[in-house]
Amino acid sequence: MALTPQDVSRLAELARIELTPAELAEIAPQLDVILEAVASVGQVADQDIPPSSHAVPLTNVMRDDERRDSWPAEAMLRGAPAQGQQRFRVPRIIDDSDAG
Amino acid sequence: MNRDICTATALELGRRIRTGELTSVETTRAFLDRIEAVEPAVHAFLSVDGERALAQAAAIDALVAAGDPLPSPLAGVPVAVKDLLCYEGLPTTAASRMLEGWVPPYNSTVVQRLLDAGLVILGKTNLDEFATGSSTESSAFGPTHNPWDLDRVPGGSGGGSAAALAAFETPLAIGTDTGGSIRQPASMTGTVGVKPTYGAVSRFGIIAMASSLDQAGPCARTVADAAALHAVIAGHDPADSTSLDEPVPDVVAAADSADVAGMRIGVVAQLGGEGYAAGVEQRFGESVELLRAAGAEIVEVSCPHFTQALATYYLIMPSELSSNLARYDAMRYGLRVGDDGTNSAEAVMRLSRGAGFGAELKRRIILGTYALSAGYYDAYYGSAQKMRTLIARDFAAAFEQVDVLVSPVAPTTAFKLGERVGDPLAMYAGDLCTLPANLAGVAAGSFPAGLAPEDGLPVGFQVMAPVLGDDRVYRVGAALEGLAGTADLCGQVPDLPVEGSGEAAK
Numbered sequence: 001m002a003l004t005p006q007d008v009s010r011l012a013e014l015a016r017i018e019l020t021p022a023e024l025a026e027i028a029p030q031l032d033v034i035l036e037a038v039a040s041v042g043q044v045a046d047q048d049i050p051p052s053s054h055a056v057p058l059t060n061v062m063r064d065d066e067r068r069d070s071w072p073a074e075a076m077l078r079g080a081p082a083q084g085q086q087r088f089r090v091p092r093i094i095d096d097s098d099a100g
Numbered sequence: 101m102n103r104d105i106c107t108a109t110a111l112e113l114g115r116r117i118r119t120g121e122l123t124s125v126e127t128t129r130a131f132l133d134r135i136e137a138v139e140p141a142v143h144a145f146l147s148v149d150g151e152r153a154l155a156q157a158a159a160i161d162a163l164v165a166a167g168d169p170l171p172s173p174l175a176g177v178p179v180a181v182k183d184l185l186c187y188e189g190l191p192t193t194a195a196s197r198m199l200e201g202w203v204p205p206y207n208s209t210v211v212q213r214l215l216d217a218g219l220v221i222l223g224k225t226n227l228d229e230f231a232t233g234s235s236t237e238s239s240a241f242g243p244t245h246n247p248w249d250l251d252r253v254p255g256g257s258g259g260g261s262a263a264a265l266a267a268f269e270t271p272l273a274i275g276t277d278t279g280g281s282i283r284q285p286a287s288m289t290g291t292v293g294v295k296p297t298y299g300a301v302s303r304f305g306i307i308a309m310a311s312s313l314d315q316a317g318p319c320a321r322t323v324a325d326a327a328a329l330h331a332v333i334a335g336h337d338p339a340d341s342t343s344l345d346e347p348v349p350d351v352v353a354a355a356d357s358a359d360v361a362g363m364r365i366g367v368v369a370q371l372g373g374e375g376y377a378a379g380v381e382q383r384f385g386e387s388v389e390l391l392r393a394a395g396a397e398i399v400e401v402s403c404p405h406f407t408q409a410l411a412t413y414y415l416i417m418p419s420e421l422s423s424n425l426a427r428y429d430a431m432r433y434g435l436r437v438g439d440d441g442t443n444s445a446e447a448v449m450r451l452s453r454g455a456g457f458g459a460e461l462k463r464r465i466i467l468g469t470y471a472l473s474a475g476y477y478d479a480y481y482g483s484a485q486k487m488r489t490l491i492a493r494d495f496a497a498a499f500e501q502v503d504v505l506v507s508p509v510a511p512t513t514a515f516k517l518g519e520r521v522g523d524p525l526a527m528y529a530g531d532l533c534t535l536p537a538n539l540a541g542v543a544a545g546s547f548p549a550g551l552a553p554e555d556g557l558p559v560g561f562q563v564m565a566p567v568l569g570d571d572r573v574y575r576v577g578a579a580l581e582g583l584a585g586t587a588d589l590c591g592q593v594p595d596l597p598v599e600g601s602g603e604a605a606k
Binding site for chain 1: 412429434446453482
C-alpha cells in the first residue's frame with residue numbers, strides 16, 4: 001500500500017512536524033520502501049502469540065511515599081526558551097481556528 | 101602523541117596513577133593534547149571539558165599524595181561520554197539542533213558513577229542525532245571520521261566514542277546501544293564495545309530513544325578495560341524503574357579468566373553467508389576455529405525468527421521514538437522557532453520540530469506515528485511485538501543448548517561517508533546482526549577479530565549471552581582477544597594528520 005504525500009503530510013501534522021514540500025516529496029517514497037521491507041511482521045498478525053512490550057519481564061516498581069526536595073525552580077528554568085515570573089512563558093495556546 | 105600514556109590500557113594507567121608513577125593530571129593533559137591535535141581530522145567530540153577534567157584529575161592526585169585509598173581501579177583515568185548522557189554544567193545535545201546549547205541541571209546515574217569512581221570526564225562524544233543512525237552521519241554537528249580511514253564512517257550511532265578510542269583520544273568511553281550503537285562502531289573501529297543486559301545499567305539521565313531497547317555500556321580498547329568500566333557503571337538504580345535489582349555478574353573475573361574450555365558456543369546459522377563481505381566471513385570463521393582450538397565446543401544453532409529482527413526493530417524503535425520525542429515541544433527547553441506573538445503554541449511546536457530535527461529523525465518519527473495509528477496498529481506495531489516474542493523464544497531455545505551465541509557484528513567493514521545516506525534501507529540492513537540482542541534484552545559484545553584482508557579494515561566478532569550472563573560475553577571476548585592477538589589492534593591505525601601546538605607530528 002503506497003503512502004501518498006497527502007498521507008505523509010497528515011502524519012507529519014499529527015507528529016507536529018512542519019515539512020517543506022521538498023521534504024514531503026523525499027520522505028513519502030522512502031517510507032514506502034521501508035514499510036514494504038517491514039511488512040513481513042504482518043504474517044503473525046492473526047496468530048495467538050503474546051506480545052512483548054519489553055525485553056525483560058518486569059513488574060511495576062513502587063517506592064515509599066516520602067517527602068523529597070524538588071529541583072530548584074531556577075535550575076529547571078535555566079533551559080527555558082522563554083520565561084517570566086518564575087514560570088515557563090509559552091505562546092498562546094488557543095488557535096485562531098479554535099476561536100468560536 | 102605521548103605514546104607512553106595515550107596507548108596504555110586504562111587499567112595500566114590506573115595502576116600507575118595509584119602507585120604514583122604517573123599523575124592523573126599528566127595523564128589527562130596527554131589526552132587533552134591528543135584531542136586538540138587530531139580532532140580537526142576525526143571530529144569524535146562535540147565538547148571538551150578540559151578545565152574541569154584537570155580539576156578532577158588533581159583531586160585524585162591529591163588523594164594519592166595523601167596516601168588515601170582511591171575509589172576504584174580506574175580512579176584518575178580519563179573517560180569520554182556519549183553526548184546522550186546528562187552531565188551537569190556541560191551541554192548535552194544528542195547531536196541535535198533541538199538541544200543545541202542545552203545544559204542539563206543534573207547528572208545521569210552513569211555519569212555520577214563515573215565521578216564517584218574517580219574517573220576524569222574529558223568531554224562528550226559525537227553520535228547520530230538522538231542516536232538514530234548507524235554511521236554518525238546524521239549528527240547535526242557533522243560526521244565523525246573513522247581513524248582507520250578518514251573517508252569512512254566509524255559506525256553509529258556511537259561513532260564518536262569508538263573513533264575517540266581508535267584515535268587514542270581517550271582510554272575509555274561510554275556508549276548507548278538501542279540496536280547496535282555500541283557494538284557496530286566497535287566492530288568498525290577495531291575496539292571493544294559491550295551492550296549489557298537490558299536493565300543492568302541505569303537509564304536515568306540518558307536521553308531516551310526507544311525505552312524498551314536502550315542500554316548504556318562500556319567502550320574500550322581491551323576486554324579487561326571494558327569489564328572494569330562495566331563494573332563501575334552497572335548495578336541497580338532506584339531512579340530507573342526498569343533497572344534490574346540483581347547482583348552484577350563478575351565481569352572483571354570473567355575477563356581475567358578468558359577460559360573457554362568446555363564452553364558450548366553456538367554459531368547462529370541465520371547470521372552470515374550471502375551479503376556478508378568475504379573478509380568478515382573469513383575473520384569470523386577463523387575466530388570460531390581459534391575458540392574451538394582453545395577447548396570450546398562449537399555447534400551450529402538455528403534461530404529462525406532472527407531473519408525478522410530487522411522488520412521488527414524498524415517498527416518497534418520508531419514507534420517508541422515517536423512517543424519519546426514528543427517531549428521536544430519547544431515549551432520548557434530546547435529550540436523554539438516562530439514565537440512571534442501571532443503563532444499559537446501548536447504552530448510553534450510544528451515549526452520548532454521542523455527546524456530542529458534532521459531528515460532521518462523526521463522519517464522515523466513519521467514512520468512511528470504511522471505504525472501506532474488506529475487502523476495500522478495491529479498490522480505493524482502489534483505484529484512486531486508478537487515477532488519480538490518469537491525472537492526471544494529463539495534465544496531461550498538456543499541458550500538451552502549453548503552457553504553463548506556468536507555471529508559477525510555487521511555484514512561489512514566500515515563503509516564510505518555518504519555511501520548510504522540517501523538509502524535508509526541499505527543503512528538499516530547493516531544492523532541485522534546486532535538487533536536481536538536488543539529485542540530480547542540479552543547481553544552482547546563486539547570484540548576485534550582482526551582486519552579484513554580485502555580492505556585492511558577492522559572486523560568485529562559478536563558474543564551474545566542470556567540475560568544477566570554478561571560475564572560469559574567477557575569470558576569469550578577475552579579468550580578471543582588473547583588467541584587472535586587483537587589487544588593492541590589500534591596500534592595499526594595509520595598516522596593521523598595532527599594540528600595544534602599541543603603535540604608534534606609523530
